[in-house]
Amino acid sequence: MKNIITISRQFGSGGRSIGKAVAERLGYDYFDKDLIERIAKESGLSKDYIEKNGEHSPGTNIFSYAFVGRNRRGESVEDYLWNKQREVILNIADKGNCVIVGRCADYILRDRENCLNVFVHSDIEKRAERIVKLYGETDQKPKKRLMDKDRTRKLNYKYYTDRDWGMSQNYHLSLDSGVIGIERCEELIATLAQEL
């Protein structure tokens, strides 16, 4: 039984909605990058920052550090947030019964025996079609948007993990959602999580 599932995914591959559906199927809690970032920011502000820096407005506080680039411990705002997110992910994993999408959770939880790490990808044509359908057109061409997102995720993953984003060896299961189908991916992940 794998009661923690991490899902890493290419933008537009449907990985996020697969993660949500798997959580629903298994009755697990669902966390994605927005949620984790929010919790991390809240916890960071309420615990460390406010304690140490008194009663500044949180917004001002965070952004003044962003402006200076480093906080008093010498961390950049990005590193500070990364560390907070890491803590949040470790806490979530301790409780178990959860699906975590993004935020290098596969790497952070790589040593947990009860964790199933999944990567979801799809070819760029199918992803372009999907993001236009879901998020509408923007000034930027859909393929350009995808390539920019892929590049950012790849660099971010490399920076924090020193591993290559999307390498099969980082995951127990990698799925091409464009060929296998979103629903079949959900089913495969949910089934394997239960039986392994």
Add this chain to the structure above:
Amino acid sequence: MKNIITISRQFGSGGRSIGKAVAERLGYDYFDKDLIERIAKESGLSKDYIEKNGEHSPGTNIFSYAFVGRNRRGESVEDYLWNKQREVILNIADKGNCVIVGRCADYILRDRENCLNVFVHSDIEKRAERIVKLYGETDQKPKKRLMDKDRTRKLNYKYYTDRDWGMSQNYHLSLDSGVIGIERCEELIATLAQEL
């Protein structure tokens, strides 16, 4: 229905035996690198080489070229063999109902709609255990053998395909056979090939 299955795999991951079992389950023909290399050598010698170079002994002929490094078309022996293997794989794929293990078949057949590309991997501890059990001890430490093989496959794949060996995006399905189990991998591949 995907009636061609290519399996790329890390040495010691069980990918080859998974391929054989999938072929048996589906009643498909099975080809691995040794078989493809043999057919390619035979076809090369009987068609091109003997026609062009008269009745030399095949062995001498091939190895004299290996010694010089290039044949009359300017190909290295490796490139010559690669091209022959490519032809063999395309012929096998035209007939369909086959499982092909290794030889960059995923890349060679990347545009075939009826092809399911699979990558099988496992962590180095489990692979080391497996190769010692299957092939016995050698002078070289098992982990060193694995790392050498991985490196060679990676370089070979990069040279002929300009892609990164083991990247999820190259395959429809990537499986950690150490966590998912050899038999479950067989079943997943066979089932997906039939239903997609």
